[in-house]
Amino acid sequence: MQGSEPSWQEWITSNLSAGCVPADMQVRMIAAGWNEADARAALASGIAQVFPSLTAPVVALPVVPDTGMIWCEGREMKVTLRLASPAVALCENVLSSVECAELLAFAHDRGLRPSTVVDEVSGENLPHPERTSSGVMLKRAETALIDRLEHRLAALTNWPVANGEGLQILHYREGQEYRAHFDSFPGGAGGAVHTARGGQRVNTVLVYLQSPEGGGGTAFPSCGIAVCPQPGSAVIFRNVDVTGRRDPASLHAGLPVVQGEKVVMTYWQREGPYA
Ligand SMILES: O=C(O)CCC(=O)C(=O)O
Ligand SMILES: [Fe+2]
Incomplete structure (x- = not known):
């Protein structure tokens, strides 16, 4: 009362x-x-x-609470951090060093092109000074390894493999970066071009394949945290809030590489089947 x-x-x-x-x-x-x-x-x-962040859902992972360990597709992975807002989980041992090396060689053979971003107005994919890395876009299940990894990342995030976009491999040299951005699509006509197929990009899984000697963390400015790239580790985050709209806290950036090279694999998961 x-x-x-x-x-x-x-x-x-x-x-x-x-x-x-x-x-x-x-x-x-x-x-x-x-x-x-x-x-x-x-x-x-x-x-x-x-404290609204205390009640926000944390990225769904098929994990036994409080153990910090998960079995996923026959691998033991370690969950080392969970944040409520933005909804982030860090996971070690998602890929083996052999798998990282195979992907690096594969990306090298395929050739890297300048990365693009989605234009907020037209929806076109265009090169942009905000994103100076180079990348390779892979087709779904392009090779047996890629198919296996898509299934692994889908199992890790408890999200249907059918909702996943093709994997992307991004390569950053010294000074290259991806400035603060959202992975979710904007509202309006620019976003509608993309959401027509599969709906919103709800989850992002970033797996580090190669760590630079300096810089290159993945930063979440809304909570002041940066993830340090470790080969084989993943940072998983949710791009939308409980209503399915862009979560402002999901703003993130690939910080400039200060020394060496960074390679990361990005896996975006849609709201519905990406057919
Ligand atoms: O390179 C990073 O750490 C971030 C990459 C990223 O945000 C993306 O590919 O959408
Ligand atoms: Fe991103």
């Missing part, structure tokens, strides 16, 4: 914002006449309001 009184709601949100401990607040509320269940419920809704 008391929870509907604006003064209590304000007391809860202002104390939570000031860093008070919910358990201590509950004791105070009970002393003031609240019953325990109502106090808990009012505190939970206050927490959801003050």
Whole structure:
């Protein structure tokens, strides 16, 4: 009952914002006449309001909670970090060093072209100073290895393999970068060209194939974190919020490579089958 009184709601949100401990607040509320269940419920809704990131869903991974280890397509992988907002998971040992080397050789043989970005207005794929890397776009299941990796990344993210775009391999030399951007498509006509097939790009999986000697992290400016590239490791993130719209917290950047070369494989997953 008391929870509907604006003064209590304000007391809860202002104390939570000031860093008070919910358990201590509950004791105070009970002393003031609240019953325990109502106090808990009012505190939970206050927490959801003050710290929305705590209640945001974390990228779905078929993982036993708290173990940090997952078995995925016969490989033992290690989950080393999960963030709620943006929804990010870091995973080690997604690819073996032999698989990374095979992909590097494959990309080299296929030849690299300047990377493009989606023009927000026309929807065209165009080279852009914001994205200075070179890349190779692979067809789905182009080789047996690529087919196996698509199935592995789909299993890791609990997302249908049919919803995946072809893998892309990106190569950055010193000074090259991919400035802060969203992987989800913009609204309007520019985005509609792309979402007509498969819908929005909801998840991104980045697997590092080669790490530079300096720089080249993947940064998420909304939370001030940068992932350091480690060959065979992946960073997985969600590009949309619970309503399916672009999540502003999913803004990210491939930071400039300071020394050496960086190679990353990008796997984008759509909302629906990408047929
Ligand atoms: O290179 C990176 O770390 C980021 C790549 C990226 O954001 C992308 O390919 O969409
Ligand atoms: Fe991206």
